[in-house]
Amino acid sequence: MFERPRTGERAVLVRLGLGAQVDPEDLQEFRQLAVSAGAEPVATVTGRRDRPDPRFFMGSGKADEVRVVAEDNAADVILVDHALSPSQERNLEKLTGRRVLDRNSLILDIFAQRARSFEGKLEVELAQLKHMATRLVRGWTHLERQKGGIGMRGPGETQLETDRRLIGQRVRVLTRRLEKIQQQRETGRQMRAGIPVPSLALVGYTNAGKSTLFRSMTGADAYVADQLFATLDPTVRRITLPGGTLVVAADTVGFIRELPHELVAAFQSTLTEAREATLLLHVVDASDPRRDDHIAQVDSVLGQIGASEIPQIIVYNKIDRLEVQPRVDRDAEGRATAVWISAEQLLGLDLLAGAIAERISRFARQARLRVPASAGALRSRLYAAKAVRDEHSADDGSIELVVELPDAELLLLAHTPGVQILEVRGPDMPCASGDAYLQSTAFSSATHHRT
Numbered sequence: 001m002f003e004r005p006r007t008g009e010r011a012v013l014v015r016l017g018l019g020a021q022v023d024p025e026d027l028q029e030f031r032q033l034a035v036s037a038g039a040e041p042v043a044t045v046t047g048r049r050d051r052p053d054p055r056f057f058m059g060s061g062k063a064d065e066v067r068v069v070a071e072d073n074a075a076d077v078i079l080v081d082h083a084l085s086p087s088q089e090r091n092l093e094k095l096t097g098r099r100v101l102d103r104n105s106l107i108l109d110i111f112a113q114r115a116r117s118f119e120g121k122l123e124v125e126l127a128q129l130k131h132m133a134t135r136l137v138r139g140w141t142h143l144e145r146q147k148g149g150i151g152m153r154g155p156g157e158t159q160l161e162t163d164r165r166l167i168g169q170r171v172r173v174l175t176r177r178l179e180k181i182q183q184q185r186e187t188g189r190q191m192r193a194g195i196p197v198p199s200l201a202l203v204g205y206t207n208a209g210k211s212t213l214f215r216s217m218t219g220a221d222a223y224v225a226d227q228l229f230a231t232l233d234p235t236v237r238r239i240t241l242p243g244g245t246l247v248v249a250a251d252t253v254g255f256i257r258e259l260p261h262e263l264v265a266a267f268q269s270t271l272t273e274a275r276e277a278t279l280l281l282h283v284v285d286a287s288d289p290r291r292d293d294h295i296a297q298v299d300s301v302l303g304q305i306g307a308s309e310i311p312q313i314i315v316y317n318k319i320d321r322l323e324v325q326p327r328v329d330r331d332a333e334g335r336a337t338a339v340w341i342s343a344e345q346l347l348g349l350d351l352l353a354g355a356i357a358e359r360i361s362r363f364a365r366q367a368r369l370r371v372p373a374s375a376g377a378l379r380s381r382l383y384a385a386k387a388v389r390d391e392h393s394a395d396d397g398s399i400e401l402v403v404e405l406p407d408a409e410l411l412l413l414a415h416t417p418g419v420q421i422l423e424v425r426g427p428d429m430p431c432a433s434g435d436a437y438l439q440s441t442a443f444s445s446a447t448h449h450r451t
Contacts, residue, residue, distance in 0.1 A: 011039035012070045015081040016058055017048045025290050029257075030081040030103075032207075037110050042073040056095070057088045067096040079106055104131060107259070119181045126174045133167050182272075198360045198406055199248040201274040203302065204283035205294035206254025209317040213283055213343035214251040217353075236273070241357040242350075246385055250277070255301045257293075275307045278406060279359055286316035286324070286340065313355055314338040320345045328355055335359070360406070367410055368423040369401045370394065375418055 011034055015027050027044065034041050047062050056063040057080065070078055077099045078092065084102035092100045101109070108131055111124045202210045218237035235251045250273035274280060282298060284291050295314070302308050319326065319342050326348025329338040336355035341348030366389065371378060382388050382403055390402035400422070405413070413419050 009039050009076045010042045010074060012066060012073065012075045012078045013041050013044045013081065014058070014066055014078060015044070015046050016062075017046070018052070019050055021048055022046045026081070026257075030079075033103075033106055033110065034079050037106055037113070039077065039079065042075055043069045045069055052082070055088065055091055057082060057084055057092075063092060063095055066092075070096050070098055077101060107256070119178070122174050122178050122181070126171060126178065129167050129171050129174070133164065133171075198245070198278040198409070199250065199273075199276065200279050200281055200356065201250045201252055201277035202281045202283055203252055203274050203298060203307075204254060204315075205285065205298055206256050208254065208283045208285045208288075208294070209343050210254065210283045211251055213281075213315065213317060213341075214249065216343045216346060216349055218249055241353055241360065245357055245360060247278075247356070247360065250274075255298045257297050259301060271305045271307075274302065274310075275305050277307075277310055279356065280307070280310050280312045281315050281356075282312045283315045283317050285318050287318045287321035291316075311359065313352075313359060315352060316340045317343050320347065326351050365407065365410065366402060366404045366425040367413075367421055369403060369413065370398050370420040370422055371401060372418045373397050373399060375399070378416065378419070 013027075013030060013034060015022050015030055017023070027046065031041055031044075045062070045066050047058060049059065053059050058066070066078060069075075075098060078096055078101070080092075080100060080102050082102060083104050084092075084100070089100050089102065108124070108128050112128065202214055204210050214235065214237075218239050236248060238246060238248050240246055252271065252274050280302075282295070284295060288294065299308065302310075313336060316338060319340050324340055326342075327340050328336050328351050329340075331337050336358055339348060339352045339355050341352055343349070379388075379399065379401070382401065387403045387405050387409075388401055389404055392400055394400050403413075410421065410424075414421055
């Protein structure tokens, strides 16, 4: 019913400007989407309307133009850079005699091709089935007839109802499998959280260079390609910052304008890494003339997933295309807010590492803890994280440790059985008792961030 476009399939691209002329940048991005899906764009049809037409989305005259262009260019498929209703898709297919895919279907198809992990494939299939469930009527006249024949007459159910029931069953199966996988991933995330290490998440518009930066920072064999949505499955690696601070970095899926809601809902595995991060690295293609629009699009998606309040450093990548020197931008308080780099040319990565270490240190406080002598595993994890600054044994056999950790990680220790926070020092708390710290606004905000 929903055949994926095959490599080299000839496509007509359709983009309308609603209330304005078509933006050439939007059209170019849609062309990149089509090529990323394996299509071969052979013609482009543009136009302008004040509002969508309920029958074809475009006017009947423009729909006839699309049909003629598709026939003249022997096109196999028509790709429309808008979200179409099921009836609009069906009407366009009847008029043109060709398959019609809207923007959401095209992005889903790219995700289906790029997903590599078992979890990613399940998430894509779930998103496709939910999208498909609203479009079962398109192009299938037999679905509206009841089953007939000897031994099959009677009330029964229509083929359409059967397909809906089967899709519903498959959706429930996939949902249960993903819930189990997400529980396993959450267990791994909690184990990482048990080792108090700050976490970074690389976010940004698709094709901004996140995976190239991730590879340059971590040495991980991340897949890098000049195409949209090259990375779907989350990759997590540890890196050591200047000064010996250990952090966990995660690469995430790229965002795009009008990202289908089915994908935002389905791709929780990669988006959770962003939502749970201590600091976000918002990677931006500095050479893109629409970089400000892309920043706004990414911030919008971060708001949808509940990550808008997490501190960010904007990383302006690809400065080699602008002949700009690496630098760090700071706000009125002297805090690093943006770093200009080239991940591919390895320019400015030392400045970025320094800015990350600086921002991470702003979350950190020095605390004096008392742990029981039996807490050897916890003590080992703190040393492995290079968080211990001093240690000595108390008279009762317990161990007192001086550690330097962010508020969110001190929260975890405060909730660990047997751990007692005796004293805390920080930028806004020069020296306070453990009880004062646990009642402070810093601790309350850390609690809110973790919950």
